[in-house]
Amino acid sequence: MxxxxxxxxxxxxxxxxxxxxxxxxxxxxxxxxxxxxxxxxxxxxxxxxxxxxxxxxxxxxxxxxxxxxxxxxxxxxxxxxxxxxxSFVDEAIKKMLCKDMTVKQQFHNDIYGSYEGFPSAEFNxxxxxxxxxxxxxxxxxYSSHPAYLVQETPEVYKNVIEPHIQSQQFSMQWVYNILDHKSEADRIVFEDKDPILGFILLPDLKWDMKHIDNLYLVAICHRKDLHSLRDLTADHLQLLKSISEKGKQNIAKKFNIPEKQLRVYVHYQPSYYHFHVHFTALSFDAPGSHVERAHLLDMVIQNIQMVPDYYQKATLVYAMRENDPLYTKLQEANVL
Amino acid sequence: MxxxxxxxxxxxxxxxxxxxxxxxxxxxxxxxxxxxxxxxxxxxxxxxxxxxxxxxxxxxxxxxxxxxxxxxxxxxxxxxxxxxxxSFVDEAIKKMLCKDMTVKQQFHNDIYGSYEGFPSAEFNxxxxxxxxxxxxxxxxxYSSHPAYLVQETPEVYKNVIEPHIQSQQFSMQWVYNILDHKSEADRIVFEDKDPILGFILLPDLKWDMKHIDNLYLVAICHRKDLHSLRDLTADHLQLLKSISEKGKQNIAKKFNIPEKQLRVYVHYQPSYYHFHVHFTALSFDAPGSHVERAHLLDMVIQNIQMVPDYYQKATLVYAMRENDPLYTKLQEANVL
Missing domain, CATH: 3.30.200 (Phosphorylase Kinase; domain 1)
Incomplete structure (x- = not known):
């Protein structure tokens, strides 16, 4: 539940x-x-x-x-x-265009012309x-909840986000159920059982598991002490590389998609504070794959290699919706 | 050619x-x-x-x-x-719905009904x-082509991308026309004329200039020696900060959108090799705002502050389509 x-x-x-x-x-x-x-x-x-x-x-x-x-x-x-x-229907496009559509020119410049087209009623x-x-x-x-970009300094993380994470810890039971094979055991695509380097790979519930072009899986690490990107240091490079490599290999093998067509990234803010990695098809305009929330795992690894405490000292930028409980807390801290 | x-x-x-x-x-x-x-x-x-x-x-x-x-x-x-x-126009929706639109029921179930609506011609x-x-x-x-992720090391940049950029230089005339006010001068939203720190801000042609929720502007820098993200070093921090700050301020003022609702980023690979910055509304699912192509300007600034030659030594990851001429060159270099 x-x-x-x-x-x-x-x-x-x-x-x-x-x-x-x-x-x-x-x-x-x-x-x-x-x-x-x-x-x-x-x-x-x-x-x-x-x-x-x-x-x-x-x-x-x-x-x-x-x-x-x-x-x-x-x-x-x-x-x-x-x-x-x-959306336009392939089969109907010929009829829509050639038989019925009128156009009104807005402007043209050399070979390029911009028009407003008016298909006949049946296509509208x-x-x-x-x-x-x-x-x-x-x-x-169905109401909109506007989002704003947050600049989260290490201080804001310490004062606002860390207490928030602590308050969420009791709600991690569903993750632990997966890790303990108490839930969704039949959905596991791959598991590395190592308590430090291990993880469970399974389809995200948003994926219908039918279409490769909206493929979506998640790797959840076994260790329970990593909450998010903010916790990652040089100590975790082996874990991150292992999730990246084994995750891609197993998805490629099982779902017949080239490894180079997999977008592998973490969210910040994540939607739950137990470290996990997203794998989506590159062809999929996946929710949360935009630059204001997604961090490519390869870049995360590289940033840590360049600056071991990169994610402890960085100011992280992300979008926050007005209806998010964190929104008010960030507002109180004058970040929004 | x-x-x-x-x-x-x-x-x-x-x-x-x-x-x-x-x-x-x-x-x-x-x-x-x-x-x-x-x-x-x-x-x-x-x-x-x-x-x-x-x-x-x-x-x-x-x-x-x-x-x-x-x-x-x-x-x-x-x-x-x-x-x-x-897209639907807020101001016109009342007229579209209440005065003119007919509906044909497909089915209904309890309080939910599914219909095909037919607005009158002017809304189509x-x-x-x-x-x-x-x-x-x-x-x-405009044909569809599958994409793959590239890991571009500094060596690949030097051996494949740099020669590619050199071969493109003569096709920058349209950019210079904008910078010299020979084209699109009437579209300029803001200009800082400084030859080193200056830039021109103007709406991207993809923006209809009517809807704030798909707002899209571009800042094109005046200096001609910066080709892309790869060229940025600590020498350019002042330019980057100026584009970020003045760009956001002017867009916020002119188009009445909060600065915190602006997504400010560069593309790598860019579509042309004269340094420019994209400004889109956060609410807009803008093409090219995904993590495999977009780099938030704030993070770029920060990376350079942490590691002055970050973009010269990083391995950059991006999506590359099969029909891109760079694709073949990267394949020849065994990167794809």
Missing amino acids: EALRKQVSDVAGEGDEVVANENKKIKLSSEVEVKRTSVSVHENISSFENFHLTKILNQNSSTKSIFVEGRFGNDIRPAVILLEKT GVKTTIIHPATEKHIQK | EALRKQVSDVAGEGDEVVANENKKIKLSSEVEVKRTSVSVHENISSFENFHLTKILNQNSSTKSIFVEGRFGNDIRPAVILLEKT GVKTTIIHPATEKHIQK
């Missing part, structure tokens, strides 16, 4: 990404909460004619999606609307999800 | 990402290469009526974009068409870039 809680928080950490299809997770609760006092909007809606927009909850211009809150007609119960532009469908009546939980879930 | 060919492929390193607006980098060369034997399609196009689709080059279902190759009418010269769905514009006539280089550039 605790493991589950952690994992849910991990997913929530992904923030702005489109979570439109994750509704299932809160379905049971909403069934209990919502009184069915009147007919659902789903029974007869054909347009948004009588929809009153209350608020834009979130917007993502890279995935072309927007989440809004509003009400239908006189119904006082709120609705959450999730809109997402659809927008994926639309209506949640009605929606609860406060739905509204929170 | 050879250098040009390489540079085009460098850009292709971003692969699946939408790079529709980086055309400028190959502009000069294409002017030389393409014989203007007939009128450009840009002179009078208003639809794709006479377009013949040859091939789908690449597709990205997360950014909702597709790149295709084809021909217009009897013109034997190929065209490359880049299509990308546009597709960002369309037409490159015509396109060269084989353009076609290669």
Whole structure:
């Protein structure tokens, strides 16, 4: 159960990404909460004619999606609307382009021209999800929580992060269950049982284990005294190299992907404070693989080789969301 | 000409990402290469009526974009068409939803309903870039190509990358045009004219300049002797700090975004070898902001402060696509 809680928080950490299809997770609760006092909007809606927009909850211009809150007609119960532009369909592109699409030129320069294209109506469908009546939980879930970059000096680490890590230690049981083969033993891809240099490699729960192009595994080290990147010194080089090499070898062998197509990195901040390493397919635009959170293991090893106490003296930079419990603590320390 | 060919492929390193607006980098060369034997399609196009689709080059279902190759009418010269769905505009969403959008139900279950929405025509514009006539280089550039991680030692840099950079130098004219105010002078957001510490800050062509959540600007330094991250030493700390500080300040002021929401980084490999710095909104899942290509400027500064020749002695790790001319050279050097 605790493991589950952690994992849910991990997913929530992904923030702005489109979570439109994750509704299932809160379905049971909403069934209990919502009184069915009147007919659902789903029974007869054909347009948004009588929809009153209350608020834009979130917007993502890279995935072309927007989440809004509003009400239908006189119904006082709120609705959450999730809109997402659809991707182009290979099979339909010829018809869309050649038969129907008009273009309006914005400018051209030499061989390059910028236009606004207008496909005919059938190609303009927008994926639309209506949640009605929606609860406060739905509204929170689809709201944006802006992130800010933190400059974490060694002092901030000592004064804010270290006490935070201590307060989290009781919640590591789900990790220990994996290390002790009490949970998820059937999912282990590889294990090195050495108590100092050993680790367990297993698929991340975000991976469907079907598609190589979104491959995602995690290596969790056996030793319990390493909380994060901040703890790593020259003493741990052998462990880090071993995780890198054996991890890549075993993933390559088992899932038939070249080692050079594996992105191997740690998160800072991590989502739990027991040292672990992420392995994702390079082709996968993995959440948390951006430069404001990910640190390539090869670079970590190299930094420590150049400066043995690199991660004790560095100011580390990372993104922190307003709804993260650490956010308030960092704010109190005047870092945000 | 050879250098040009390489540079085009460098850009292709971003692969699946939408790079529709980086055309400028190959502009000069294409002017030389393409014989203007007939009128450009840009002179009078208003639809794709006479377009013949040859091939789908690449597709990205997360950014909702597709790149295709084809021909217009009897013109034997190929065209490359880049299509990308546009993101929702906050200001227009109320009008789009409440006044005009019809919905067709696919299914509903309890409070959740799945629909296809049809906004009225004005909201269905597709960002369309037409490159015509396109060269084989353009076609290669927008085709999909798998990537592999490279470990670039200082020796590999010296033997493979440095000669590559030398061969590219004559293709920097478009950068010099910006620095000399011969091009894009009206787009300059800020300029520090100092020949050593100065730079020009302007919007990246990928930014639509409408949405703050995909904000993207670039700072291009005035001095011409810095090619990339590899050249940076303690001598450049003042330049780097100045770009970071003044860049953030001016963007924050002009575009009303907190400085702490700006991701400031350099690419390695860069797509052109004149030192420049990227500024993107933290909320923007910007192409090239992943850990296998981006280096936070704050961390670069810090690494140099810890180890003045950090970037001369580091082994740098980055993703390299099969279609990049550097790929073959790195393969010949046994790095891939």
